[in-house]
Amino acid sequence: MSTRALIVEPSAPSGVGFGEIADPIARPGQVLVEVLHASLNYADLNNAQSGHVAAGAPLGLDAAGIVLPRAPGRTSSPPSDPSRAATASPTWVPMR
Numbered sequence: 001m002s003t004r005a006l007i008v009e010p011s012a013p014s015g016v017g018f019g020e021i022a023d024p025i026a027r028p029g030q031v032l033v034e035v036l037h038a039s040l041n042y043a044d045l046n047n048a049q050s051g052h053v054a055a056g057a058p059l060g061l062d063a064a065g066i067v068l069p070r071a072p073g074r075t076s077s078p079p080s081d082p083s084r085a086a087t088a089s090p091t092w093v094p095m096r
Helices: 042-050
Strands: 002-008 016-022 033-039 062-067 082-086
Touching (some): 016 042
Antiparallel strands (some): 002 016, 033 062
8 A cells, every 4th residue: 555745856846745655564663653743844855855865755754643553562652642753764654
């Protein structure tokens, strides 16, 4: 399956566009968060315009939401805990 996300789009004047990416999957030790609020910040725009991030890569370093049910190997943050995050790599996409 796939979902829509803000992605690096070199042909757009801002370097940002909407596109389809694979649905996120939590690996052992990771969580999925139902994002309720997100921001596109200067670092995201810089990443999109720098040429150092691949075309089609998702953007979005800051988000807040609700932790979804456990992923394999997860030991903290029970489901429904409020969560906030700032990540080194963008991972925020809408869940269907």
